[in-house]
Amino acid sequence: MAKKFSVLLCLLFATSMLLSVLTIPQATAGSTTVYVDPPSIVDPGLVPGEMFNITIKVSNVSDLFAWQIKLSFNGEILNVTRTIYPPDHVFAGQxxxxxxxxxxxxxGSVLVGASLLVGDPFNGDGKFVIIEFLVTGQGQSVLGFVSGETILLDSAQADIPHTTVDGYFENAAPPPPATMYISPERIVDPLLVPCSNFIVNVSIANATDVYMYEFKLGFNSSVLNVVDAELGDFFPSSVTPQIEINNPAGYLWFSAELEPPETPKSGDGVLAIITFHVEDYGVTNLDLYDTVLKDEAGGSLSHTALDGFFNNIQLAKLYISPSEIIDPGLLPSVVFTVDVMLDDVENLYGYEFNLGYNTGMLTCIGIMIHPVLNETHFTTNMMMDDGVGHLWVKVTYYSPASPITTFDPVSIVTLTFMVDNVGSSPLDLYNTSLTDVNGDPIPHEAIDGYVQTLIRDVAITNVVCSHTWAYSGWIVNVTVTAKNLGNVSETFDVTAYYDSSPIGTLTVTDLAPNTETELIFVWNTSDVAEGLYTLSATASYVPYEFNTTNNNYVDGTIEIRELIRDVAIIDVYASPSEVYVGDIVNITVIVKNEGNVSETFDVSVYYNDTVLIETQSVIDLPSGEEIALLFFWNTTGLTPCNNYTIRAEASSVPFEFDLSDNVFINGYIKIKLVGDINGDGKVDVRDLALVSASFGSYPGHPRWNPEVDLNQDGKIDIRDIAVVASHYGEIC
Known part of the structure; x- marks a missing residue:
């Protein structure tokens, strides 16, 4: 490794000297393109563990002296194993x-490049590098050139304008099955009487590349007939579907197919809009069957089909009447009744129900069974357990009783309750049963009731002051929270006080039950004498108020003062603003006493808001005076590639008039990456070119660049080149 590094330094030295003596031509303009070959790889067979290569190529380039590409990819499915310079790459033989x-x-990135040392710049079309990938997962990935990281330089180290064309990789598994379904799934509506029409959609979800679809929709033709079917929005309106309506057999056949130049469709949408005519009362499934989805090549697409349901038979009803009782007169010891009602029932020969209630509010004191339609041939069973709030009633008719049929509401049972306490209670019908003469159940719905006492009660629940102390003349906000604890909307007044003196009165209008509102009282303290005051608020009474003890709320105190104490940071500046790790930064902080009494306080300087650099004390700073403090910041140990914000803060003095100016943030210090000469956050071919161009220079030399003197020894030599080379490829 050391030998390789020494050779690299020698080569850099040679190119530096060469660049200093040659006259270098400018790059010529052209339509230069950097691209991936092959441009697209779509192969589900490239499963994890398989490998493949791509080649990065360039076309129509002139005067190419150095190149660098950064390619991004999906690191969850691909890994780069190595890069290879092909035998015929652009700098081959030089x-x-x-x-x-x-x-x-x-x-998910790879950075690679090359720079000429000796030889002629490249012109024309050629290869840069081969990149070898290992497949680690399944999915899709753009093989994308990172903007600003793909660089072509000419022999004058100027950028060669170019475009990039990304590549693409995909080995994703087949898409999940689509779903064909009826929408709405269930239609249960007794208003859909014979001779009425309604519409359902046959829809699709999660479709992928559909070019043709087909289905049959089955139904009970004695209940429904199809009168119309038309194309939905999943295919364009230019498509003409094939439709067969066979009402005697009880089915609809529907088929649609795209034609060129239309492309396959994916996603969600409506396949067909079906209009039904109601023939009679009844129940029927809407049965999707013989469903087909095909792609453009005619291949079948996996999918599921979900049926629908239709019912227009009117259900019998068992319900409480009145359904809701909300009455302020329902006070303890008051007695009231409700009825259990029956409606829209045929051939009833028995019924049973359970009813639950809030025994904390109500006591059931009576159950009366009514002879429905004057039919008296029935037996009764009943049970009442007021301890748990439960009652049970069962009535069975016997011969010669006629089955009960009624389409008008009738009362079957009257329940008598006594109010124990104010409050609310459901009247919960559950485990209900209606039976016919054969003992078979009659479908029905059970509807509960509700009882509530009207409660009127408003309260003040909180008082919060924006200050614990204030100078006389300040504006102070007092926030009062008022709540309606009753169950009827209320309008009332709220007054805020300091001691016994009113701050102001605001009106709350139509506050809904069990909701609260915040009122902000704006208090001008100009006429308030210095002292300590207690804050409170009071809500006016509403008629018949349930609880008046919570209408007043006392919370905390505020101190009003006249002496002004205030210190401030008025400026912060640092020099220099860009440094390497270990450099010293000088930070100047200007502080001022803006109050009317001498102050002693601390001044602290931080970077990144919370990390302390140093604290200094200011002793007895006179009123109206300012002072400059100098802090020295040693940047040793900081992380490169970061901007550090400088913040100065003066400690608060007791009862400070204005804390907002105790903190001053101004600018930032940039810690650069070692070798990042141009400060763009990466060490790349541009930095190598800069250090090479200044090689052998010193202060006063025409090629001298102090930013390149990385070891600060007053000259640009192999040591500076070595620093850049050893950090090549690092990035912030």
């Missing part, structure tokens, strides 16, 4: 410096 490779398989 003396050149290979640069790199710098491989970062975690970030």
């Amino acid at each position: 003396t050149y410096i290979p640069l790199g490779p710098v491989i970062d398989n975690v970030a």
Whole structure:
């Protein structure tokens, strides 16, 4: 390794001397292109463990003296194993410096290049480098040239304008199956009576490269008939589908196919829009079958098909009436009733239900069974457990009772409750059953009820002051939180106080139940004498208020002062602004006493906001005076490739008038990467060219460049070249 490095330094030395004496021609303009060959590799057979190569090429280039490319790739599926200069590369047969490779398989990049030492610049079309990849996963990857990192230089070290054409790799597994489905999936609507129409869509999701589709949709023709079918939005409107409607057999056949120049379609969309006519009441599946998806080559595409459902039979209903009772008069000891109602039922011969309620609010004191439609031939079973808030009722009809049929609401049971406490309670119907004469269940829905006492209660829940102390004349914000603890919207006034003196009154309008609002009182303290004051707020009473003890809230104190104390940082500047690790930076901080009494305080300087550089004390700085403090920052141990922000902060003095000017942030110090002569955040062929161009110079020499004197010994020699070469390829 040492021998190789010595040869590299000697070659750099030779090219430096050569560059200093030659007259170098300028690059000629041209349509130069850097590209990947082959441009695209799509092969599912390149599974993890397989390897493949690409070649980086250039076309139509003139006066090429040095080149560098940085190629990015998906490091989760590809790794670079090595780079190879092909036997016929652009600098073959001449003396050149290979640069790199710098491989970062975690970030997914490879940096490689070459520079001539002795010989003629390259012109025309040629090869740069072969890159060998190891496949580590499955997916897609752009093989992309990184902007600003792909560089072509002519013999004068000027950039050669060029374009780049990225490559592409893919070994992804086949796409997941598409799904064909009915939308909406379920239609349960008793309003879809005979002679009415409705629409469903046959849709597709997660499709990939579909060129043709076909399906049959089956249905019960005694319930539904198809009256129309048209193309959806998945294929363009220029496509004419093939359609067969066979209502006697109960199916629809639908087929559509693209034609050139249309390209295959992917994603989600609607395949067909189907209009049904309702023939009768009933239930039917909407059955998708004989489904076909094909790609452009005629190959079958994997997919699943999901059926739909239709039902327009009106369901029987078991429900509480009234469904909701919200009444401020429902106070303890008040008695009220609700009914369990039945509607839209045929051939009923028995019913059963359970009902739950909040026993903390209610007590059930009565259950009355009604003879529905005057039918009295029935037996009853019932149970009441007020301890857990539960009751059970079962009624069974017997011969000669006629089955109950009604399409009008009727009360089957009346329940009597007594209010124990204010509050709320569901009236929860569950485990319900309706049966016909054969004991078979009758489909139905059960609908709960709800009871609530009207509660009126407003409260002040918090008082927060923007300051714990303030100078007389300051504006102070007092934030008061008011809450409606009741269950009806309320309008009321809120007054804020310091001691017994009012700050102001604001009105809260229509505050919704169980919500809160913040009121900000803007307090001008100009007429407030120096002293310590207690803050509080009070909400006015609302009619019939449930609890008035929470209408007042006292929280904290504020001190009003007249003596002004204030220190400030008024300027910060640093020199120099760009350094290498270990350099000393001089930081000057200007501080001022802006109050009306002498102050003693500390001044601290930080980098990156939190890392302390140094703290100095200011002793008895007179009112209105300012002073400059000098801090020396040794940058040893800092990380290159970073900008460090400088912040100065004065410690606060008691009861400080203005803390906003105690901190001053101004500019930043840049720590450069060793060898990064041009400060672009990377050590590359540009930096090598700069150090070569200044080789042998010293202060006063026409080619002298102090930025290249990396070891600061007053001359540009092989030591400086060695520094750049040893850091080649490093990047921030």
